[in-house]
Amino acid sequence: MLTVWAILIDGFIYASWLFLVAAGLTVIYGVMRILNMAHGSLYALGAYASASALGWYYAGGGDQLLVAFAIIAASAVLIGALTGLIIERGLLRLMYGRDEVLMLIVTFAVLLILQDAVKLIWGTTPYSAYQPYVAMGRINIDVLTVSGYDLMVLGVSIVIGFGLWFWLERTKVGKILRSIIHDREVSEAMGVNVRRMFTITFMIGATLGAIAGGITAPIISVVPGLGIEVIVMAFAVVVTGGLGSITGAAVGAIIVGLARAASIHTMPELELFIIYAVMAGVLIFRPHGLFGQVIARKI
Amino acid sequence: MTVILKTTGLSRYFGAVTAAEDINVTITEGEIVGVIGANGAGKTTFINMVTGYLPPSSGTIDFGGNAIKGLGPRKLMRKGLTRSFQIPQLFLEMPVIDNLAIALAAAENKQFQMIRPVRTPKRLEAAEEILAQMNISQYRNEMVTAMPQGARKLLDIAIAMLGSPRMLLLDEPTSGVSMEEKYALMDTVMEAVRQRGLTVLFVEHDMEIVQRYVTRVLAFASGIVIKDGPVEKVLADEKVQELVTGKPQAPKIEGDAPHES
């Protein structure tokens, strides 16, 4: 029984982290039909920016938790939005309308470039900014203990999830975006500035990736290559849930999160294997993921 | 006179929308039948169901005495039922000659050969013959993208006629073709059809073309066949004039230039 509780708690905490990482990926794909391989690099950029900013703050004698959170948020949003803007305006814009697979390769190239850019800027020595994590302590639930910071990640993830849902379903911009998703050409004909919407979407998606990295920075040791590990997992999550669907990303994250927690607590040797096995399993029965949509071709 | 195609109660619904309902059609060997109707009347839905692209919601389809409902395009082609497309379905980035060579190899059921070249002397010769018959020999080494729409239509129809089919369904063979080229195109196609002794069912918007090349007409409106009979009789029918031919034709969007995917 204890194991079940441990699996549930760990599973949902991990799922909330997965959702944070995957949300930006699925938003960009949903609107722009670009599967952004460089998403992992944005995560890494967010993590590095936050870790170094936090390091600077704590080295200067700061010890306010709220200030630390503000620093994480500000540095992640800044670097995510800026990098997103540069990638979209400087590169992707030249290639709209090309094959989805070609765009995948283009973003793979961006990933390679950013990967080294991170090394050139921050070097190869690990950064750590564990202070906020330690400061939030641990909370006992019966005999299990949970880190307060992890619970905060869970909260942030829920807030971001609802925020995205509200943005897409209840705001004017969201309505325009949904019209682009539904039929890009028609929306263009109706006077929607699709290019501007793409810029906004890509910046938001990129920022979400950077925020995920920034929030994770205090939990981990920030090392080169960190984005690479993350992107593959994010892929598994969004493909399981159905590419381009926020609900899908949430459900995919919960399924993958629980599956991984179950494997860690019962069969740890399957940890890495299980994520992709879940994805492959879902795709066998639902070729476009749980919430994915099939587009028929007109002849 | 043997019956070649027979549909009974053929229907297709998309959610609450009725695309085709209770279509009962019998076509005998050697007939040239026109299918007319306004946009959205169910003509292409009917063709898509008969050629296995779209599964019917209900009803039966018999081809050459066998039930064929549920069979895909591939199996139907092997049984002798083929079609052309409103938007020609061709291999755009391949030379015209290779479009034919691979189609010829497929018609011979030799698509799994891995070592022998697809361009055998025999196939090249056959391809030349087809190109000559369709009057498109000058494009043999061009990419399909370099062909005008009329030539693409002809190549599309030529490929559909490979593999000795018994029945050919033409989906708007003259859409997107200029007024001047229309008749020449249809003459070429109908001559090839005559030589092969094919049964033809063709969807057409142009009533002059229908009158000229067809003996029998099926008139579609709102998913049902409202009239079926000799061409003069159907075109003279009041209801047909009101629903199909009377109104000026709406400009078409779906038949636009093919988009590479």
Add this chain to the structure above:
Amino acid sequence: MILEKSEIPLIGAAVAIALASLVVPSWLVFTTTLAISTALVVMGVVMLMRAGLVSFGQGLFYCLGGYAVGLGGRYLGITDALLLVGLGVVVTVGLAMVLGLLVTRYREIFFAMLSLAFSMILYGVLVKSHNLGSTDGFGVVDWTILGFTPGSGESSTRIALLLALVLALGFALFLNRYFKSSLGLACEAIRENEVRVEYMGVSRKQVLYINYVIAAAVGSVGGSMTALAAGHVDPTMAYWTISGEFVFIAILGGTGHIAAPFLAAIIFTLVRTYAVELAPNAWQMILGIVLLLIILFLPKGIWSLFTRKKGVAS
């Protein structure tokens, strides 16, 4: 079998490399062997690309080929290089025949991601296999070939090159014909227009399936040759960035000619040899920039530089 005109340069190039290997320094022989092995895998990636599919998981078969060599020597006592390569092919074809049933249902990014997932599963399994050295991998036994023992060191390096050359030439000759055959063209036809292919009476699934299995087999041979030459295997062979490198090389060379993967693989391997020394933290950045430049300015790869002036019909 009569030789075709287009096959003579391929044989000529193989003979020239074989002769050159007798005089050039050992490190260059080794590098060339790795490049040729890589090119074998890339040929498989190119086969898939011609059918419109991009695999970000060809490392799966590369790794299987490598580990078949390692495990065959370690647990089955096989030392003959040809048998080890053959073992890899058998295992790979077996797996590809199962996976092919699933992946041939997918196109575009779904194919890319699914193939990536499968290779990452193998990676995950190998990383957790402690008796196979986890992330460190393990050494390959000293191999023999047709009863002859090259021993270790220089002579084994040169013989590995010759073996890789023979295998690569064999595949190149096969693929050179394959690309012009019914099946080869059917793959391109599927990339161009699947609807038409089905209406021509051809099963897309069967065509893609056969193509996928052959591509996997070539990938396995490339992995086996890498293992034989390097004397070592480790799980990164299945890591997705390695598969990404194969995609990179395939795009660098282009799909226009069978020699393109070889040319691209040799350039790639040589540049990497220097770049990793001179600018270890900028190597991937160079790759990324080159990849973008190729996509923007040479969409058919560097091979198109050689064929640009010729007509389209070939």
